[in-house]
Amino acid sequence: MQNPASTAEVTIVTGSSRGIGLAIAKALATAGHRLVLVARDDTRLQALAADFTSQGHAAIAVAADLRDENAATHIVAAAERAFGPVTAVVNNAGTAPADKVENTTPAMLRETFDLHVGAPLALARACIPAMKRAGRGCLLQLASTAGLRGYPFTSAYTAAKHGMVGLSRALHAELSPAGIQVYAVCPGFVDSDITRGAAAAIAARGKTTADQAFARMAAQNRIGRMHLPGEVADATARLLRERPTGCVYELDRTEPAFVD
Numbered sequence: 001m002q003n004p005a006s007t008a009e010v011t012i013v014t015g016s017s018r019g020i021g022l023a024i025a026k027a028l029a030t031a032g033h034r035l036v037l038v039a040r041d042d043t044r045l046q047a048l049a050a051d052f053t054s055q056g057h058a059a060i061a062v063a064a065d066l067r068d069e070n071a072a073t074h075i076v077a078a079a080e081r082a083f084g085p086v087t088a089v090v091n092n093a094g095t096a097p098a099d100k101v102e103n104t105t106p107a108m109l110r111e112t113f114d115l116h117v118g119a120p121l122a123l124a125r126a127c128i129p130a131m132k133r134a135g136r137g138c139l140l141q142l143a144s145t146a147g148l149r150g151y152p153f154t155s156a157y158t159a160a161k162h163g164m165v166g167l168s169r170a171l172h173a174e175l176s177p178a179g180i181q182v183y184a185v186c187p188g189f190v191d192s193d194i195t196r197g198a199a200a201a202i203a204a205r206g207k208t209t210a211d212q213a214f215a216r217m218a219a220q221n222r223i224g225r226m227h228l229p230g231e232v233a234d235a236t237a238r239l240l241r242e243r244p245t246g247c248v249y250e251l252d253r254t255e256p257a258f259v260d
């Protein structure tokens with residue numbers, strides 16, 4: 001009989017210290033994945049890894065700033081030391097700079113691309129050799145409907161999320177023949193620190209309340225309400241478990257579905 005530990009997934013979840021990433025980490029821990037938790041806040045991450053471990057799950061914390069081009073090799077080396085080859089990566093870490101286009105600087109654009117496109121590409125480069133040897137693997141990007149359509153006051157974010165979806169399509173075309181599945185999961189607005197912070201920033205301009213700003217964001221979702229982090233986590237866990245053949249999975253629909 002095979003040792004179950006030797007068949008368990010070894011999964012990097014970036015941005016897993018809070019919000020959607022933490023919900024994904026919890027769903028994957030329950031599904032038996034050995035977790036590599038990544039974010040910048042080392043103290044918070046170490047406490048979370050200890051929580052997971054105390055509940056009988058396998059988890060390590062690797063603090064890193066994913067905009068740093070050396071972060072991916074450092075994370076993958078730590079994962080391999082702890083658990084062996086990485087079998088899945090969930091690229092969830094993200095920030096959502098919001099401003100009018102006149103205030104969107106080249107530095108903002110570069111930083112947003114480094115995090116949403118550069119980091120997933122670097123982690124793919126570091127993990128693909130072992131995945132190819134195994135003939136199996138999964139790279140999943142937490143993209144957004146901002147990767148499929150345009151939103152005002154988010155030109156750097158919307159461009160980077162389109163880049164993330166484009167990267168996913170290219171990796172899917174190149175790697176699925178090698179048994180590596182690549183997904184871009186696209187929710188609309190999700191109730192998390194990012195949206196709560198954006199609502200507070202809008203309210204600070206004095207023309208509306210944070211609750212009204214939050215409600216207006218929710219109304220932009222085709223489903224007519226905020227997505228919940230748990231719903232995004234459930235969809236992510238299902239894709240990792242079932243490994244369907246599509247690539248871009250849109251959640252902001254009455255029936256979530258692959259759009260290509």
Ligand SMILES: NC(=O)c1ccc[n+]([C@@H]2O[C@H](COP(=O)([O-])OP(=O)(O)OC[C@H]3O[C@@H](n4cnc5c(N)ncnc54)[C@H](OP(=O)(O)O)[C@@H]3O)[C@@H](O)[C@H]2O)c1
Nearest residue numbers: 015017019020039040041065066093094144189190192193
């Ligand atoms: N919230 C939404 O409405 C929404 C909708 C669609 C898609 N998304 C996408 O979903 C993902 C998660 O969003 P969220 O709402 O859960 O955000 P969140 O609550 O703000 O969490 C972001 C996570 O990313 C980490 N992070 C940020 N910058 C990082 C960096 N440079 N290096 C490493 N880790 C970094 C943060 O930890 P540290 O600060 O400790 O680094 C945190 O764990 C993002 O990619 C976002 O674009 C969000």
